[in-house]
Amino acid sequence: MKAVIMAGGQGTRLRPLTSEQPKPMIPVVNVPCMEHIVNLLKRHGFEKVVATLEYMPEVIRGHFGDGSRWGVEMEYSVEEEPLGTAGSVKYVEGRLGERFVVVSGDALTDVDLGAVVRFHEERGAEVTLVLKKVDDPSEFGIVVVGDDGRVERFLEKPDEGEVFSYTANTGIYVVEPGVLEEIPAGQEYDWSKELFPKLLDEGRPVYGYVMEDPSYWEDIGNIEQYMDAQRAVLDGEVRA
Numbered sequence: 024m025k026a027v028i029m030a031g032g033q034g035t036r037l038r039p040l041t042s043e044q045p046k047p048m049i050p051v052v053n054v055p056c057m058e059h060i061v062n063l064l065k066r067h068g069f070e071k072v073v074a075t076l077e078y079m080p081e082v083i084r085g086h087f088g089d090g091s092r093w094g095v096e097m098e099y100s101v102e103e104e105p106l107g108t109a110g111s112v113k114y115v116e117g118r119l120g121e122r123f124v125v126v127s128g129d130a131l132t133d134v135d136l137g138a139v140v141r142f143h144e145e146r147g148a149e150v151t152l153v154l155k156k157v158d159d160p161s162e163f164g165i166v167v168v169g170d171d172g173r174v175e176r177f178l179e180k181p182d183e184g185e186v187f188s189y190t191a192n193t194g195i196y197v198v199e200p201g202v203l204e205e206i207p208a209g210q211e212y213d214w215s216k217e218l219f220p221k222l223l224d225e226g227r228p229v230y231g232y233v234m235e236d237p238s239y240w241e242d243i244g245n246i247e248q249y250m251d252a253q254r255a256v257l258d259g260e261v262r263a
Contacts, residue, residue, distance in 0.1 A: 031077030
């Protein structure tokens with residue numbers, strides 16, 4: 024299986040840390056955040072990686088090169104215009120051709136990707152979302168899953184009165200290649216806002232794998248989350 028790292032974010036809420044470097048390159052205990060993700064992929068047997076880039080792509084390519092230092096094969100896709108989370112993966116459709124995993128380059132996690140893939144296979148899913156219980160779901164997509172793990176409801180970044188679940192979408196997915204046919208080419212398109220609601224409306228097999236403690240995940244979207252990620256590594260809460 025191949026892995027796609029979404030690494031095009033500008034990280035405006037993290038400025039000035041991201042004024043002169045892309046968000047995936049901000050250091051977490053002196054190692055670029057995306058490097059932690061590359062190491063995670065390697066640990067779980069993903070050795071072919073495509074990184075989707077848009078903001079300061081030369082910085083990421085200059086650091087990772089062909090990926091051989093980390094024991095992986097790195098390829099890159101640079102968007103001239105932002106294509107959104109799903110549109111950016113559609114753009115590299117020709118390089119995939121098989122089941123693949125999608126991971127954000129600007130989050131910190133030690134999720135067992137092998138267990139996620141097995142869950143996906145056992146249920147015959149077209150898409151499996153990795154989920155995590157959170158205290159404040161307002162910045163994430165929230166999800167309700169049935170006893171068998173099938174996604175029943177999904178809402179992206181709910182307002183306070185709309186919260187019906189504290190199970191958040193982590194932005195980590197296992198995807199069957201046929202799903203990319205549902206994404207329009209050459210335009211901005213989002214997994215959470217557009218594709219997942221469409222698939223659910225059509226009754227397609229979309230499942231959610233809920234991470235259990237002590238598995239760790241933190242979206243590094245603002246300074247507070249960035250500080251929490253640093254503490255988690257230093258305190259041994261995450262394998263990194």
